[in-house]
Amino acid sequence: MSHRHSLVATALTLVLAGGARALPAADGSIAGTVKATGLPTNADAVVYVQEAAGPFKPPAEATTMDQRKMQFIPHVLPVVAGTTVKFLNSDPTPHNVFSPDGEKYNLGTWPQGQTKDYTFSKCTKFPCAYTQLCRVHPEMEGFVLVLPNPYYAVSDKDGHFEIKGVPPGSYKVGVWHPKLKGQPLPVTVEGGKPATVDFTLGK
Numbered sequence: 001m002s003h004r005h006s007l008v009a010t011a012l013t014l015v016l017a018g019g020a021r022a023l024p025a026a027d028g029s030i031a032g033t034v035k036a037t038g039l040p041t042n043a044d045a046v047v048y049v050q051e052a053a054g055p056f057k058p059p060a061e062a063t064t065m066d067q068r069k070m071q072f073i074p075h076v077l078p079v080v081a082g083t084t085v086k087f088l089n090s091d092p093t094p095h096n097v098f099s100p101d102g103e104k105y106n107l108g109t110w111p112q113g114q115t116k117d118y119t120f121s122k123c124t125k126f127p128c129a130y131t132q133l134c135r136v137h138p139e140m141e142g143f144v145l146v147l148p149n150p151y152y153a154v155s156d157k158d159g160h161f162e163i164k165g166v167p168p169g170s171y172k173v174g175v176w177h178p179k180l181k182g183q184p185l186p187v188t189v190e191g192g193k194p195a196t197v198d199f200t201l202g203k
């Protein structure tokens with residue numbers, strides 16, 4: 001055997017040995033599209049795994065919802081139950097933060113640069129949608145969607161979404177949209193691969 005051949009053989013042996021080693025099952029992902037029938041954009045749909053083995057903790061750091069240029073940003077904010085949302089006012093005019101949904105809250109009205117926190121820990125039947133409003137500007141509207149686990153994603157304007165880091169298993173995947181409705185769909189996730197699911201939403 002030439003020197004070159006023995007190098008190739010050694011490399012091949014190493015690759016085979018690595019492949020034969022038992023690796024922990026890699027996470028997969030759920031990706032696909034949402035069609036928001038009749039609307040000019042396919043954005044703002046939240047696709048989420050309805051039930052997964054937990055328990056799941058909210059993130060240690062608060063998530064921010066901004067009020068900027070007279071809009072709630074992001075327009076739709078999905079969070080894991082127990083998450084604290086930091087409501088920030090970035091505008092030179094005072095804004096208010098309240099919701100008429102669920103346990104209802106009104107955090108008051110405050111000026112530019114200040115924040116107030118609210119912890120979403122009262123949801124019992126997921127998903128819990130909180131319409132996010134401002135008493136000063138009735139045209140302002142956003143949404144906080146409280147979910148039971150961190151496996152969710154928001155669709156972009158083309159309707160694409162991707163939920164990363166999903167453990168292998170069979171799930172029901174739900175979809176929530178501010179104006180439209182869609183049926184949950186079953187999906188089976190295999191390690192290291194994207195599973196695909198496509199939703200069509202209607203009235």
Ligand SMILES: [Cu+2]
Pocket residue numbers: 094095096134135136137140
């Ligand atoms: Cu406002």
